[in-house]
Amino acid sequence: MSQHNELKADTSLDETNLRADEAKYCSFGDTVHYVETPPIFARCEGSYMFDAADKPYLDLQMWYSAVNFGYSNPRLNDALKKQVDTLPQTASQYLHPTKIRLAKAIAEDMKCKFSLPGRVHFNVGGAQCIEDSLKIVRNATGGKSLMFAFEGGYHGRTLGASSITSSYRYRRRYGHFGDRAHFIPFPYPFRRPKNMTAEEYGEHCVNEFARLFETEYNGVWDPKGGQAEYAAFYVEPIQGTGGYVVPPKNFFIGLKKVLDRYGILLVVDEIQMGFYRTGKLWSIEHFGVTPDILVFAKALTNGMNPLGGLWAREELINPTIFPPGSTHSTFASNPLGTALGLEVFEMLQETDYEKMVTEKGAYFLEGLRDLQKRHKEIGDVDGLGLALRAEICADDGFTPNKALLDKMVDIGLAGDLDWQGKKVGLILDVGGYYKNVITLAPSLHISTAEIDQGLALLDQALTRAKRT
Numbered sequence: 484m485s486q487h488n489e490l491k492a493d494t495s496l497d498e499t500n501l502r503a504d505e506a507k508y509c510s511f512g513d514t515v516h517y518v519e520t521p522p523i524f525a526r527c528e529g530s531y532m533f534d535a536a537d538k539p540y541l542d543l544q545m546w547y548s549a550v551n552f553g554y555s556n557p558r559l560n561d562a563l564k565k566q567v568d569t570l571p572q573t574a575s576q577y578l579h580p581t582k583i584r585l586a587k588a589i590a591e592d593m594k595c596k597f598s599l600p601g602r603v604h605f606n607v608g609g610a611q612c613i614e615d616s617l618k619i620v621r622n623a624t625g626g627k628s629l630m631f632a633f634e635g636g637y638h639g640r641t642l643g644a645s646s647i648t649s650s651y652r653y654r655r656r657y658g659h660f661g662d663r664a665h666f667i668p669f670p671y672p673f674r675r676p677k678n679m680t681a682e683e684y685g686e687h688c689v690n691e692f693a694r695l696f697e698t699e700y701n702g703v704w705d706p707k708g709g710q711a712e713y714a715a716f717y718v719e720p721i722q723g724t725g726g727y728v729v730p731p732k733n734f735f736i737g738l739k740k741v742l743d744r745y746g747i748l749l750v751v752d753e754i755q756m757g758f759y760r761t762g763k764l765w766s767i768e769h770f771g772v773t774p775d776i777l778v779f780a781k782a783l784t785n786g787m788n789p790l791g792g793l794w795a796r797e798e799l800i801n802p803t804i805f806p807p808g809s810t811h812s813t814f815a816s817n818p819l820g821t822a823l824g825l826e827v828f829e830m831l832q833e834t835d836y837e838k839m840v841t842e843k844g845a846y847f848l849e850g851l852r853d854l855q856k857r858h859k860e861i862g863d864v865d866g867l868g869l870a871l872r873a874e875i876c877a878d879d880g881f882t883p884n885k886a887l888l889d890k891m892v893d894i895g896l897a898g899d900l901d902w903q904g905k906k907v908g909l910i911l912d913v914g915g916y917y918k919n920v921i922t923l924a925p926s927l928h929i930s931t932a933e934i935d936q937g938l939a940l941l942d943q944a945l946t947r948a949k950r951t
């Protein structure tokens with residue numbers, strides 16, 4: 484058979500052949516092989532992925548919060564199909580209506596919430612938009628290249644984004660590209676010092692940060708020149724990969740006061756927590772501070788197009804300071820992505836997502852608290868909206884137990900859990916400093932019945948994992 488015919492004939496979902504070909508032809512440099520036998524999925528709908536035998540796997544992480552509005556969301560799928568039939572392609576140096584309308588929707592929302600004029604800039608995916616934000620920060624601060632970021636923070640794996648992501652693991656093999664951020668502790672309420680309330684701990688973390696500016700000898704501030712060596716602080720308001728850690732309410736207010744005092748920009752990364760994951764369009768809205776730059780991606784297109792973007796204050800991004808050609812990608816602001824993004828924004832205006840997500844989140848969290856009462860290995864449960872965490876520990880309820888959670892993940896992916904007499908699977912994401920946190924990001928459209936199913940499957944998976 485010619486190679487052409489072989490490619491055409493090979494449309495089956497013959498798992499044995501596919502796995503052999505994957506082992507031979509696919510790079511293992513992505514994250515697929517984090518689990519021993521990654522499942523091969525054939526289709527998806529709502530809160531579920533389906534394998535070749537059409538067995539459902541309840542997804543409680545929705546592609547790391549990229550698919551907030553459910554798999555194969557009919558309205559968003561239709562918007563994509565409509566755009567395919569009208570203007571599927573345009574070189575990114577030309578204009579098209581949905582790009583302009585989407586930018587306007589985001590900028591007007593920011594103006595309304597934060598009383599600041601600004602502009603929106605698009606690019607392909609989260610890390611690339613982080614790269615663009617680094618350019619804007621460096622450009623607006625006279626080329627300062629040093630950033631603050633948080634321990635436990637994650638901003639992507641391109642070279643620039645890895646330099647402000649706390650894990651050395653992502654940099655170890657590749658040398659440095661630009662300067663590594665100065666990583667500052669993020670208040671982690673479950674593991675706070677015993678003698679402090681969560682708020683006292685938040686205040687303590689702010690004071691420790693402020694201490695860096697006390698004298699020139701602390702290393703980041705020149706009192707004579709009135710200049711900080713650092714240009715911006717990159718924050719995830721709720722840490723995503725870091726384990727869905729929700730900081731105390733007073734923390735960001737205190738932090739922003741320090742940043743304002745020393746002229747340091749606040750860049751908010753909403754790539755994982757944006758689009759109502761936490762019950763607000765942007766998670767920073769819970770914390771009473773105003774960003775200078777806000778970066779978003781993932782659920783902007785419900786995960787159907789790798790479009791991301793950023794909003795920046797007019798002073799940082801106006802055409803004089805950030806002129807044409809400052810960044811470019813062939814696929815930046817591609818019309819399929821911007822049409823989807825616009826439809827997402829229209830959908831958000833028509834439904835009260837704040838109420839819906841807050842209510843569903845409270846119901847899910849209540850169920851997790853109940854589960855915690857029955858399993859002493861669940862050391863902590865917490866969350867904001869439908870960004871929820873369950874921390875898996877040893878039976879002292881505190882010592883991180885990654886091995887037990889790894890077993891739960893494998894059990895879920897094996898598709899052998901029982902639901903009303905049928906075999907089903909469960910898809911979980913693992914996060915946290917000790918990789919012992921179930922970071923739950925279900926579809927924002929998840930039903931109460933599906934939440935109940937999720938809680939029952941978590942119960943089963945944990946019970947089985949403890950037995951093995």
Ligand SMILES: Cc1ncc(COP(=O)(O)O)c(C=O)c1O
Binds near residue numbers: 609610752754780781
């Ligand atoms: C908070 C945050 N920032 C940045 C990124 C990087 O986005 P992408 O994977 O689209 O490059 C991610 C991805 O998980 C993220 O969660």
